[in-house]
Amino acid sequence: MKLSRGLGASLITAVLIIGGCASVWHPSIPPVAGPAVFPPEQVARGAELAALGDCAVCHTTDGSRPYASGRGVPTPFGVVYATNITPDPKTGIGAWSEPAFRRAMREGVDREGRNLYPVLPYPHFTRATDQDIAALYAFLMTRPALHSDAPPNRLPFPLNQRFVLKGWNLLYLRPGPWQPDPAHDADWNRGAYLVEAVGHCGGCHTPRNALGAENGGQTLAGGEAESWYAPPLQAASPAPQAWTVDSLAAYLRTGFDANHGAAAGPMTAVTAELATVPAADVRAMAVYLASMMPKPAPAPVVAHGGDDPVFAGACGGCHGQDATMTRNGAPSLALSTAVNAPTPRGVIQVILRGLPWREGQAAPYMPSFATALTDAQVADLAAYLRSTYSDKPAWNDLPAEVAKVRGAS
Amino acid sequence: MMRLTVNGQQHEVDAEADTPLLYVLRDDLGLNGAKFGCGLGQCGACTVIVDGQPVFSCLTPVSVLGGRQIRTIEGLGGNAVQRAFEHEQAAQCGYCIAGMVMRATALLEHNPHPHEDEIREYMSVNLCRCGTHMRILEAVRNAAGQGMKS
Numbered sequence: 122m123k124l125s126r127g128l129g130a131s132l133i134t135a136v137l138i139i140g141g142c143a144s145v146w147h148p149s150i151p152p153v154a155g156p157a158v159f160p161p162e163q164v165a166r167g168a169e170l171a172a173l174g175d176c177a178v179c180h181t182t183d184g185s186r187p188y189a190s191g192r193g194v195p196t197p198f199g200v201v202y203a204t205n206i207t208p209d210p211k212t213g214i215g216a217w218s219e220p221a222f223r224r225a226m227r228e229g230v231d232r233e234g235r236n237l238y239p240v241l242p243y244p245h246f247t248r249a250t251d252q253d254i255a256a257l258y259a260f261l262m263t264r265p266a267l268h269s270d271a272p273p274n275r276l277p278f279p280l281n282q283r284f285v286l287k288g289w290n291l292l293y294l295r296p297g298p299w300q301p302d303p304a305h306d307a308d309w310n311r312g313a314y315l316v317e318a319v320g321h322c323g324g325c326h327t328p329r330n331a332l333g334a335e336n337g338g339q340t341l342a343g344g345e346a347e348s349w350y351a352p353p354l355q356a357a358s359p360a361p362q363a364w365t366v367d368s369l370a371a372y373l374r375t376g377f378d379a380n381h382g383a384a385a386g387p388m389t390a391v392t393a394e395l396a397t398v399p400a401a402d403v404r405a406m407a408v409y410l411a412s413m414m415p416k417p418a419p420a421p422v423v424a425h426g427g428d429d430p431v432f433a434g435a436c437g438g439c440h441g442q443d444a445t446m447t448r449n450g451a452p453s454l455a456l457s458t459a460v461n462a463p464t465p466r467g468v469i470q471v472i473l474r475g476l477p478w479r480e481g482q483a484a485p486y487m488p489s490f491a492t493a494l495t496d497a498q499v500a501d502l503a504a505y506l507r508s509t510y511s512d513k514p515a516w517n518d519l520p521a522e523v524a525k526v527r528g529a530s
Numbered sequence: 531m532m533r534l535t536v537n538g539q540q541h542e543v544d545a546e547a548d549t550p551l552l553y554v555l556r557d558d559l560g561l562n563g564a565k566f567g568c569g570l571g572q573c574g575a576c577t578v579i580v581d582g583q584p585v586f587s588c589l590t591p592v593s594v595l596g597g598r599q600i601r602t603i604e605g606l607g608g609n610a611v612q613r614a615f616e617h618e619q620a621a622q623c624g625y626c627i628a629g630m631v632m633r634a635t636a637l638l639e640h641n642p643h644p645h646e647d648e649i650r651e652y653m654s655v656n657l658c659r660c661g662t663h664m665r666i667l668e669a670v671r672n673a674a675g676q677g678m679k680s
Contacts, residue, residue, distance in 0.1 A: 430547035434591025437548075438570050446570075478654060488571030488655070492583035493590040 145287045147234040150224065152216035156208065159259035167260025170253055172394045173402060174246070174319045176261075178387075179203035189213070189267035194240050195347055195529075198333060199276035201240040209266040222258045223251070227296050229286065236286035238274070239293075244335065248299035248318035293334035305412075312409030315402055316341075322410075325351040325387065341413070343463075348529035349386035350466035352458050355413035359461045359513075363417040369407035374400065376484060379450055382457050383485035385467070385476050393479075424455050429505045431498060435490060455510040465516040468503045469526045496523045532592055536561065537605030547593035551585075552576045554592050555602060563603035563628040567657075574656030577629035578602050584636040603628040611635045614673035615666070622660030630656050634670045643674055 171177065180203045182190045191203025208215040214222065214232070221232040229243035230236055237243065246254075279285055299318045301310040316322045317340075325346035327335040336342070343353035352359060362380040364372075376384035376392035384392045395403050432440075439446040440454055447453070454460050459467030475489035494502065500519035507516055516522070531542050534551075536559060543558045550569075555561040555578070567575030569588045576588040579601040606612055611634045614620075621627045630653070637644060637652045644652070649670050658666060 430591050430593045433548035434550055434593070435589050438589065480654075486572065488586055488589065490589075492580065493585040494594055498594050 145291070147224075147228070147230045147236075149233045150218060150221040152210070152232070153218045154216075157262060159263060163256050163259045164263050166253075167256035167258070169398045169402070170257050170319055171260055172398045173315055174257070174321065175391055175394050176206070176257075178390045178394065179240075180206050186267050186269065188261065188264055189269040191271050193272065193275075196240060196333065198280050199274065201238045201274045201276065202271040203240075204271040205267065205269045206261055207264050207267045207269075208262045209268050212268050212270045213266060214261065215266055219255060219258050222261075223254050226254050226257075229290060229294065236283040236290070238283075238286065239289065239333065242321040242324045244294055245318055245321035245323065247294065247296045248314070250298055250314075250318075253319065289332065289334070292332070308405050308408045309412060311402070312405035312407065315406050316409050320406065322354060325349075326354050341410075345466070346387045348466070348526055349388075349470050350459065350462055350464055351388075352462060352467075354410050356415060358414050358458075359463065360414075360458045361456050361461050361511075363415045364411055365417055366404070366407045366411045369411055370400070370404045373403050373407060379452055380456055382452050382459075383476060385459075385471055386474070389476070389479070389484075393482075424453060425509050429502070429509075431494070431502050432505055432509075435493065435502070439487075453510070454506060457510070460506050461511045461513055463513075465503050465507070465519055465522050466526065468506060469499060469519075469523050472499050472502060473523075473527060491527070496520060496527060499523045532596070534592065534595055534600060535598070536600045537602060538599075543592070545592055548591045550588050551578070551590045551592055551595060551600070552587035555587060561602050561604050564632075565625055565628060567625070567629075572657075573626070574629045574633065575626050577632045577656060579632055579636050582636065582639065584633045601632075603631055606631070606635065609635060611638065611669070611673045614669040618665045618669040618672060620662055620665040620669040622658070622662045626656060626658045626660075630658070630666055634666075634673065637670070638674055644670075646671075649674070 177187060179194060180188045180191050182192045188206045189209075191205065193200040193202050205213040207213040210216045217225075217232045224230050225232075225237060225241075226243060226246040226249060228247070229239060229241065249257075274281065299314050302313065305313070323335050323341055323344075326341045326344050328339050328342055328344045330336050335344075341354040342357055344351045358364065360381055364381070368378050368380060372378040372381065372384070373392060373395045375396065376389055438444055439451070441447065457468075459471060462468075471487065472494070473489060473491045475487040476485050477489075478486055490499070497520060500523045503519055503523070504515065507513070531544055532547075534541050534543060534554070536555070541559055543554050545554050545558065552564055552566060555564055556566075564578050564587050565575040566588060567573035571586040571589045574586065576586055577584050578587045579585070580590070580595065581598050603612075611631050615627060615631055620630070633653060633656050637649070641648060649667060653667070653670065
């Protein structure tokens, strides 16, 4: 956040006042009783949309209890817990009618009329079509009903008062479905819809302002997710080798591309979900994203050479020029988006946390170096990677950045 | 010359700065408990404890270890984890066991009564090719139950 604490606080106060004055009141929507019946094809489409929207990434912590137990999402303001979205009438959404569900998606308001926190990406979901919202509803209402209460959110006053969000919504929520752009073809429009509405890519890849809203003028200009770096998905993409429709489509479904590397951190869950949806949907997303990214050109692959004992001893076994992994097609670190990014966040995260095992899957793995290397050694290693594998200027404040990332575990 | 503190003893070793700690332990100091498995940080057979935390000694260059406390299985002296591994007969071929014992020791020193999920998560980076994971987990639970004394 670039804004000072004082300015942030006065902004919050302003929003409080606006929210109070506006006193936008949402009525409770009467409960529905008993399980409804939905056409199987609608439920199937809902399942695909749930994967495209990564619902399970936040709403499932225990794979044996899907959509029942939500995770605590760390935000700069505190921890917000994803709630139970199974059809359990008491602790889930079993009493929600379709209009109540649509209102939650469009306006961020629950059945009883309480505001939901925008950790639920309703500023994106509001762009979903009625038909897709209905399909998601059909899918969720046909899951097993499981009793599970979400833990209370950990937010400071006044943010723990939900009416504050009424002001936030007035400032930042523009409700209503997404409108296609007639200047582009059907594929592009389909992709734009999936990226901007259901897929809510901007949730991580768009920078946020002091009040946690996505910065309107900087859509997909690069942001942050759980203290991981989320690179720009438009003209500012720092990827040394420009993305193409083909490489993006393959990466989004496999979590790996030979000219860019492996998905890491929160992105691994996204690519794991996209692996299960129709290829045509992912390809459409790739068409839309590639249209905003720099045009492909031969990448100047730099490797300035150099000699660092820590790199040689800790990294060279896999990332060295003659290493087995390199010979098997893993890209040079010179092609890494994280190494070429404006912030060292991604490099530090990967050194400290590695790419953990993904049980039962053939997926990239890297061990964590959090215990082997001190903060100063991680900072030196990051500086070495930058100077050896990138032509971009050196990163500032590396030791402070390492301490920040380590503290955010 | 490089100075390393291993199991409380100071050693001067003549090694290149990028030499993995594992090679120095085995080849220069004669401490053969830690094993070479994959050399890529994928199996955990080389696990030792540095400043109270488990590290893959195959991927830890000696030059990062100045002033840090290194512990190997030779320095444990038959602790509760070792006794529990014996009691559960957790070893098949035994190649992974020194690494398993070191990782479990580090876990129980920080978290003497871990939940099952915490044990599984913590131990998951150490592999056993023989498939005695169930006995290894039982040994860790058993050691946790006895309370950890190092």
